Amino acid sequence: MTLTRSWSRLTPAGKIVVPLLAIVVALTVALLLGMVTGIVPAITGAVLDTLEANVGIVRFVVAILAVLLFTIPTAFIVGYLELKAIAFMNLRLGPNRVGPWGTLAAAFHGFKILAKEDFTPTGADVPVFTLAPAVVFLAPVLAFLVLPFAPGLFGQDMNIALLYFFAMGGLGVVGLMMAGWSSFNKYSLLGALRAAAQIISYEIPLTLSVVGLILLAGTLSLNQIVLNQQGSFLDWYVWQQPLGFAIFFIAATAEGNRTPFDLTEADSEIVAGFATEYSGMRFGFFYFAEYVNVFLLSALTVVLYFGGWLAPIDIGAVLHQVGLTFDPALDPGSLGLGLLLGILIVPPLAIVALALPFWAFRSGLPFWKALVVGFLLFNVIAAGATLLWAVASFEVVEGLLWFMAKTYVFVAILVWMRATLPRVRIDQLMGFAWKWLLPAALVNLFVTALALIVIDAVKG
Amino acid sequence: MSTTPQARVRSLDDPELYVETPATIFDAIPPYPPRTEREAEFYSVREGEMLINLGPQHPSTHGVLRVVLKIDGERVVDLDPVLGYLHRGVEKICENSDWHMVVSHCDPLEYIASMFSELVPVMAAEKLLDVEVPRRAEYIRVLACELNRISSHALFMGWLALDLGGLTPILYGFIERDEIVEMLAALTGQKLLFNYMRIGGVNGDLNHEFMSRLGDWMGHAAQRIEDSQTLINENEIFVKRTRGLGVIDRETALRMCLSGPPLRATGIPYDVRRAHPYGVYPELEFEIPTREEGDSYARYQLHLDEIKQSIHIIDQVLHKLPDGPVMAKLPRLLRPRPGRAFAAIESPRGQYAVYAMSDGTDQPFRLRIHDPSYFNLQSVGLLTPGHLIADTMAIMASLDPIMGGVDK
Numbered sequence: 001m002t003l004t005r006s007w008s009r010l011t012p013a014g015k016i017v018v019p020l021l022a023i024v025v026a027l028t029v030a031l032l033l034g035m036v037t038g039i040v041p042a043i044t045g046a047v048l049d050t051l052e053a054n055v056g057i058v059r060f061v062v063a064i065l066a067v068l069l070f071t072i073p074t075a076f077i078v079g080y081l082e083l084k085a086i087a088f089m090n091l092r093l094g095p096n097r098v099g100p101w102g103t104l105a106a107a108f109h110g111f112k113i114l115a116k117e118d119f120t121p122t123g124a125d126v127p128v129f130t131l132a133p134a135v136v137f138l139a140p141v142l143a144f145l146v147l148p149f150a151p152g153l154f155g156q157d158m159n160i161a162l163l164y165f166f167a168m169g170g171l172g173v174v175g176l177m178m179a180g181w182s183s184f185n186k187y188s189l190l191g192a193l194r195a196a197a198q199i200i201s202y203e204i205p206l207t208l209s210v211v212g213l214i215l216l217a218g219t220l221s222l223n224q225i226v227l228n229q230q231g232s233f234l235d236w237y238v239w240q241q242p243l244g245f246a247i248f249f250i251a252a253t254a255e256g257n258r259t260p261f262d263l264t265e266a267d268s269e270i271v272a273g274f275a276t277e278y279s280g281m282r283f284g285f286f287y288f289a290e291y292v293n294v295f296l297l298s299a300l301t302v303v304l305y306f307g308g309w310l311a312p313i314d315i316g317a318v319l320h321q322v323g324l325t326f327d328p329a330l331d332p333g334s335l336g337l338g339l340l341l342g343i344l345i346v347p348p349l350a351i352v353a354l355a356l357p358f359w360a361f362r363s364g365l366p367f368w369k370a371l372v373v374g375f376l377l378f379n380v381i382a383a384g385a386t387l388l389w390a391v392a393s394f395e396v397v398e399g400l401l402w403f404m405a406k407t408y409v410f411v412a413i414l415v416w417m418r419a420t421l422p423r424v425r426i427d428q429l430m431g432f433a434w435k436w437l438l439p440a441a442l443v444n445l446f447v448t449a450l451a452l453i454v455i456d457a458v459k460g
Numbered sequence: 461m462s463t464t465p466q467a468r469v470r471s472l473d474d475p476e477l478y479v480e481t482p483a484t485i486f487d488a489i490p491p492y493p494p495r496t497e498r499e500a501e502f503y504s505v506r507e508g509e510m511l512i513n514l515g516p517q518h519p520s521t522h523g524v525l526r527v528v529l530k531i532d533g534e535r536v537v538d539l540d541p542v543l544g545y546l547h548r549g550v551e552k553i554c555e556n557s558d559w560h561m562v563v564s565h566c567d568p569l570e571y572i573a574s575m576f577s578e579l580v581p582v583m584a585a586e587k588l589l590d591v592e593v594p595r596r597a598e599y600i601r602v603l604a605c606e607l608n609r610i611s612s613h614a615l616f617m618g619w620l621a622l623d624l625g626g627l628t629p630i631l632y633g634f635i636e637r638d639e640i641v642e643m644l645a646a647l648t649g650q651k652l653l654f655n656y657m658r659i660g661g662v663n664g665d666l667n668h669e670f671m672s673r674l675g676d677w678m679g680h681a682a683q684r685i686e687d688s689q690t691l692i693n694e695n696e697i698f699v700k701r702t703r704g705l706g707v708i709d710r711e712t713a714l715r716m717c718l719s720g721p722p723l724r725a726t727g728i729p730y731d732v733r734r735a736h737p738y739g740v741y742p743e744l745e746f747e748i749p750t751r752e753e754g755d756s757y758a759r760y761q762l763h764l765d766e767i768k769q770s771i772h773i774i775d776q777v778l779h780k781l782p783d784g785p786v787m788a789k790l791p792r793l794l795r796p797r798p799g800r801a802f803a804a805i806e807s808p809r810g811q812y813a814v815y816a817m818s819d820g821t822d823q824p825f826r827l828r829i830h831d832p833s834y835f836n837l838q839s840v841g842l843l844t845p846g847h848l849i850a851d852t853m854a855i856m857a858s859l860d861p862i863m864g865g866v867d868k
Binding site for chain 2: 086089090091092186187190194259260262263266267268269270271418419420421422423424425426427428
């Protein structure tokens, strides 16, 4: 009964998609069951062979899925940061109800948006109106694919990664134009035209500002660019390309439609620009895209100018010089039965040991409460120790930590700018791009090229 | 959505009117047919131009102002302000209320600084009744008004920045407003519409909580105003967006009947507190800050200067405050003499005046309210054409209209 009612409520498109989805899910489950149980060995063999033959495609699919999943927590974290950091700068408390310090507020905003009505205004161009948020959201997701997070942790290692990155970044404006045009609203139209003018204008200084860096690096591969900056923090490209960095960061702010260049949504002028007519999850996609974009631009800044996943100083080497050597090589298998004993005996003893001081020094605290505190403390210590061990033994973990830390510094700077600066006007925005950023980028390119030639001549 | 052209269909807006094609959303900006020559000219759109509705529900029209903009790309070619969305007929209601009720009806006109909009009818009634207001009451009136002026100006600075896209200054402005509003709530029992002024005095003497809050606030007010102005005063983007924007020269300002900060920003030191002194202002010492430029930035800076002068006035009032009653002895039912009275004060937005006629009954025969917001807002039509859409907000915010007073 419920099923029939749900079915009759589906849109025509939904009536096609839902059975298809069911078939795909059923097939996948059947295939997996067949593989696991080995009932039909032929299937297993055939599937494995197909996967092996198309390893490139498999890698791509896995990478794009991972990136797609990665955007969700990223958007929530950046969104929370924006709520909370701007609140503190505004002398407000910010979100403080859901979760500790309101950390779940952004996630609950996401759920709330899912539950809201998806409204399509009269006169809208429905297919374009529906597709636009997906285009806007997928552009940064596709750009994520070439971003190196840590040594060996990236979607695809392209030799034209930087070019691809800018191409995908520029794709977002198509989605904004679609949204603005199809909404059948004059404010949306103005926002879309602003977006087109702004993003296309700023793409030029953005791309030109990294040409000097490309000359230095001799490659367009983001992995290689990071590897070129190996050493201490003095080897990062920001010291060789300070002007390039400044131009890049300003232009990237404009690319991401962030304050002071958030003219496309300018809520005090054109209400919300291209997003005026959107509601529900379609509006949510725009927000997702914005936050993902913030992360993405910060990440690219870090990769290009701040050494990506590399540590500012090689801690291992420094420790070695001091005389401390830390050998994290730990083989749990060598302990044999002792490992089992350790797992069984050490945690309870440690919990009791940690609980005892609380029980002893806090009068009136029941012992079970002290045990809970001990349990929590033990977990924190164990997690910390595991993390420390992972950082020491795996390059990927260490690299990822450094990368995230650096990226969130730039995310914080973008949030800070949003809380601090008013918005520029459209003519000032365009004037700034064409009269200041573009010549400066050209000067940067010229000086870099000249310096390279001079150094070559002196050396050779 | 494309509409197929049909022969003759009734217009969506006027059933009496036949149009060639059914009006789409894009065409449906009234009035059809135009009522005046000016409307006919304005609503006939040339090639490349577009009409766009700014308001009545828009984040930066400060209430329910509706402006129809005729734009060419981003540039505003012409505009047509449409007023009356908040019209309540206060003047007419006042004719059917007795003099005490008039105060309450006038209270929400200038709702950001309602001490002023309730003081004026009170002063007009006192002139008709020939009442001598106790000196302590006069001083308390000055105190309450100047506090309210500061709270209104603090909010103005935040609003201007908010309309230019800055998120933070409005909340810094709200700190001052919050503290002052709490203070006045301790004094009057209300936070927005105080109903504190009474014909013949004020409603209640200063109390301990008010004085202690005021003392706390006076200790750090000047310093904090200085602090919060560093947020935007030297900000390159803010200065570039407001300097040289919406410039009014002196002759135009006088012709447009501007008053308050927009007038003083053009260099004319007209302030009702000095030009036509009322209350105890002659006994107090303060300057009338002026600026020469007449642009949005000058108006913003003028507000800062006026806050400093107001703090100075409050300081003097606290030193000079005499003892005595706060209400004159008056009968419950007020029957002023038949006649006319005009009272004007300097509100945060300019000259706020009331012209009252009495026929000897307990109700005013006629009460005409002159609200400065209305006259300042007129100049938008003169200042905006030729500027960009974004500048419309900067100009409108710098004129600081309150729609409650404009629409009455």
